[in-house]
Amino acid sequence: MNEIIxxxxxxxxxxxxxxxxxxxxxxxxxxxxxxxxxxxEAIDCHFEPMDKPKIIRLHFVREEVIAA
Incomplete structure (x- = not known):
């Protein structure tokens, strides 16, 4: 695994x-x-060193509500 999202x-x-x-x-x-x-830290705990992803990609999700 190269990256995790x-x-x-x-x-x-x-x-x-x-x-x-x-x-x-x-x-x-x-x-x-x-x-x-x-x-x-979570990645280090979850994966073995050889299987650890090299890239951690963050996708920010923001919900916004406006009046119609």
Whole structure:
């Protein structure tokens, strides 16, 4: 696996929630720099060193509601 993709959303209570596509990895953090560190730690725990993806891709999803 060369890369892993995470969907990142803003958490209702603040911070961010990240969910991996194609792997059972979920993490959350209060800010972006903490999220980056948390994702690296989650990847290290989930994969063996030889199988670890070389790229972590973040796809930020933001929902916005406006009045019609």
């Amino acid at each position: 995470f969907l990142v959303e803003e958490a209702p209570e603040g911070g961010f929630i990240a969910k991996a596509l194609g792997a059972s990895i979920f993490t959350q953090a209060d800010d972006i720099s903490e999220l980056h560190q948390s994702l690296r």
